Amino acid sequence: MNRLRRRLFEILEVVDIGDSLSRIVTWALVSLIVANVIAVAADSVAEMHARFHAEFVIFEVVSVAIFTLEYLARVWVCVDGPRYSDGPAWRGRLRYMLSLYALIDLAAVLPAFLWMFLLPDLRFLRIFRLVRLLKLARYSPALHTLGRVLAQERRALAASLVIMAGLLFFSATVIYFFERHAQPHVFGSIPAAMWWALATLTTVGYGDVVPVTQAGKLFGGLVMIFGMGVFALPIGILASGFASEIQRREFVVTWGMVARVPLFAGLSATAITEIGNLLRTRIVNAGTTITRRGDVADGMYYILSGEVEIYLPDQVVRLGEGEFFGELSLLRRTRRQANIVAVRKSHLLMLEAADFHRLIKNIPEIEEGVMRVARQRGEPLQPADGEGDLAAGEIEAGRCGSKAEE
Numbered sequence: 001m002n003r004l005r006r007r008l009f010e011i012l013e014v015v016d017i018g019d020s021l022s023r024i025v026t027w028a029l030v031s032l033i034v035a036n037v038i039a040v041a042a043d044s045v046a047e048m049h050a051r052f053h054a055e056f057v058i059f060e061v062v063s064v065a066i067f068t069l070e071y072l073a074r075v076w077v078c079v080d081g082p083r084y085s086d087g088p089a090w091r092g093r094l095r096y097m098l099s100l101y102a103l104i105d106l107a108a109v110l111p112a113f114l115w116m117f118l119l120p121d122l123r124f125l126r127i128f129r130l131v132r133l134l135k136l137a138r139y140s141p142a143l144h145t146l147g148r149v150l151a152q153e154r155r156a157l158a159a160s161l162v163i164m165a166g167l168l169f170f171s172a173t174v175i176y177f178f179e180r181h182a183q184p185h186v187f188g189s190i191p192a193a194m195w196w197a198l199a200t201l202t203t204v205g206y207g208d209v210v211p212v213t214q215a216g217k218l219f220g221g222l223v224m225i226f227g228m229g230v231f232a233l234p235i236g237i238l239a240s241g242f243a244s245e246i247q248r249r250e251f252v253v254t255w256g257m258v259a260r261v262p263l264f265a266g267l268s269a270t271a272i273t274e275i276g277n278l279l280r281t282r283i284v285n286a287g288t289t290i291t292r293r294g295d296v297a298d299g300m301y302y303i304l305s306g307e308v309e310i311y312l313p314d315q316v317v318r319l320g321e322g323e324f325f326g327e328l329s330l331l332r333r334t335r336r337q338a339n340i341v342a343v344r345k346s347h348l349l350m351l352e353a354a355d356f357h358r359l360i361k362n363i364p365e366i367e368e369g370v371m372r373v374a375r376q377r378g379e380p381l382q383p384a385d386g387e388g389d390l391a392a393g394e395i396e397a398g399r400c401g402s403k404a405e406e
Contacts, residue, residue: 009077012070029070030139036063036132064112067132071105085269101138108132149241160233164201167230171197171223178216201227258349261302262322263369271363278355284342295336297329299352306346311339318343327370330356 011022042048043056075093078084084092096102108131137143150157172193179187186209187193196209200223211220258264258276267275282301284290290301290308302324310317310325319325329336330353351359360367 005077006080008073009080012074012077013081026139029066030136032063032066033132033135035059037130040130060112063132064109067105067109067135071102071109074102074105104131104134104137108135145242149238153237153241156237157234160230160237163233164230167226168194168197168201171201171219174219175211175216175223178213178219179211182213182216197223200224202231203227261324261349263302263324263366267363267365275351275359278359279349279351282348282350284346284348286342286344288342290340290342290348291326291336291338293336293339297326297334297336297353299350300324300326300330300356302349302351304347304349306348307343308346309341309343311341312337324370327356331367331370 010019011025039056039059042052049056075097078096079089079092084096086092097106111131169190172190175196176187176190176193179193187196196211199206199209200220203224211217258272258279264272264275279302284306293311303319303321305321307318307320308325310319325340326336328334360370
């Protein structure tokens, strides 16, 4: 049962980006969510409702059954994830059930049960079927990126909202004094004038409420000009945040990605989380030279997907998904001993030299695993005479030079 639960966790949480079954399940759920949204819109058309009412009901029942099974499965397997693995299983599952994604999953099916079994006359509950659209956030890296950008820029966004609210109130107050006698039914109070101020500042300009006095018209023109600048602030903040986030990381290193690396498979959830925070992502296209013979050993690499070839003096070694390279130069403190080239497009995780040495000191199991793989490959574990000290010094010099440039 533990193996089954672990496998189901890998499928639902897309632990391995190369897992074909996980991709099929993900795309099937995404397609079902989109189909539900289309069905809600189609069911509102009188002709289609009259013609396909029975089919819509069957589709709804099947969708609710699938989403319910998905929800129950996620509750069952959540204890295999790092966030809910500490403590008793029931406590981890309870914490998961109170998480945002779990509440969205529950809200996507619970109203349907109320409508079908308890309160069939409350047709307005069908509108909650649109909550299923929020389930797409689980599968969209772009929405995850948006969440991180909003969290990172929350102070700047809050400041811009304060400025916008202040300008809105100021505009409504001034136009109230200019127009209250000429149009008391529209500008009879500051709250009533806020409708005009909001429509003008956002440059929507419905035209249902307009100033008629000369002072009001002049002030209205100024509000339009200031509105274009002030209400563009959040857009600029978000655009800058997106650019910084995309530049920082091309894709997210998840706990599951690290756990799938055989070298880390037996480590605790805490250790895997620590390692995941140290790893940097790198995507290389086919034919790219990742390291060159004689380069300073700046880190080791793990292959998430793709293949690379190591060009040794007497042979060529090909490594694939789940394997790693570049570790011996760090252990021996030497320069790179071979050229390493990507055979096809590859997703790599890089562990920098300083972090590598810190990890093997704190987690001896990593060094033991590296040494074991090196022996299996038949690679020498000791550096040549005088080679190690020289390379170590060059590594440190290279690192200091990098820090100085930063």
